[in-house]
Amino acid sequence: MQLVSKSNILIVGLGLMGGSYAKALHRVGFHVNAIAHKQEDIDYALEQGFIDQGAAFPDPELIGSAELIVFALYPHVFKQWIEENQKYFQPGALLTDVTGVKRCVVYDIQEMLRPDVEFIAAHPMAGREVCGVRNADDRIFREANYIVVPTEKNTPEAIEVCKSLGRVMGFQRITELTPEMHDEMIAFTSQLTHCIAISLMTCNDADHIGSFTGDSFRDLTRIARINEDMWTELFLDNIDALIHEMDLFAAEFGRLRWMLASRDIEGIKNTMRKSTQRRIALDQGK
């Protein structure tokens, strides 16, 4: 398929991310339909005018009319949905997703998929601390990264359409990683950070900390407000990579503790200089 303004796009799963995709894609002129679990979410999106049609069940007509389908589901629901409903896909349909882990979905889905449709995985690295379609907001894409995650089974055309999709939704930077590289990178930059935020928020029972915090504590715990069902599944689906990153962090944190306890001033300052240089490089987009 080619991504043109009249393309018929179906969003499956109308939560925060599915809703934000629908808003972004509707805004730029696509015909956007949605399938959700709850009728009230469909009704809300119709009222707000960011989908054209919707159903609270796997409507064969909506599925069959879609040239591009975006899956915004939990990993285990995603696979099951494909299994049950792929018979309704139109030949040549392109499928993509927003799933935060890739190894555990990409290969299985490409394996089980009908040969006349193609699945190209993507990970929009954006989110909010609240969930549900009522919190959908496509402005979260503006300064965000969008990672396309192809395998050997993907065609150059599908990869290109997937990148175009990221571009039209307003993502700042679009890159490509293998499923393995993606999961390793995400274990470090996203999953580890969530584990740290959770542990910081739960490690000390001090009361009334709101009166005694600076911005730093608020920044480090913003993501400690977390959807426990989704993140537990994402963590466990990437557990080997996550545990590896947790161990790297714990070792480095332990090293800093040791330098502090032994008053190794040069060691402490060298570590701080390294961290400062790396953070400046990150701000410069490196």
Next chain:
Amino acid sequence: MQLVSKSNILIVGLGLMGGSYAKALHRVGFHVNAIAHKQEDIDYALEQGFIDQGAAFPDPELIGSAELIVFALYPHVFKQWIEENQKYFQPGALLTDVTGVKRCVVYDIQEMLRPDVEFIAAHPMAGREVCGVRNADDRIFREANYIVVPTEKNTPEAIEVCKSLGRVMGFQRITELTPEMHDEMIAFTSQLTHCIAISLMTCNDADHIGSFTGDSFRDLTRIARINEDMWTELFLDNIDALIHEMDLFAAEFGRLRWMLASRDIEGIKNTMRKSTQRRIALDQGK
């Protein structure tokens, strides 16, 4: 002293925090002088018009004319400065500070001080990832906490003036803690968070992470850009409390790792629910 609009205030130390104090206090109409280490910092503040007079040495005249003196110095420099220059203070002068650790300065300074002046400690919980007077900005106080840290030696009048100072500079919330409580709280909400950010930034040598991060990694590492001289001193001056908090965090992080590795789904979700509840309470100002 009473804090009235004609009060003569001296800032000693014209870095990010001293400069931000000068801007805030000058804006509301005080006569603000400054003593700094470098003449160029004084010249900059005079040119920008947020101090009235300044000197790059401990000018007896500027010191003697001040009713209120704010010390914005590193802890070890602070004590030495008092020792050498307290002979110039006017009788009845009130001293305060911005130091991020309290036990190690408050008692020593109150002990060595002339009996006809009073030192009331305070900690403005605001900052930036850049330093120096050229980055001074009193808007950082707007949503920030300001902690007054009295001891038994302080008078109710001095405590009240110190709180007024926080109010006129625009701090959102003004509270009171003992030096011991302050240092324990700060070890958790500020020093531990900086140690975590540094370790996250230095634990993994992955390149080009800028293309694969979401907001979470940026939020958690913003403070990894750190002034190594100041923070090493602040950490080591509060090392017992900091190590205690680091150990609490490491234990909690290890507990989460264990639950993940053993797929203890209920344990993981309970921890996430606790962290979510606490983060919501923090947003509600608790």
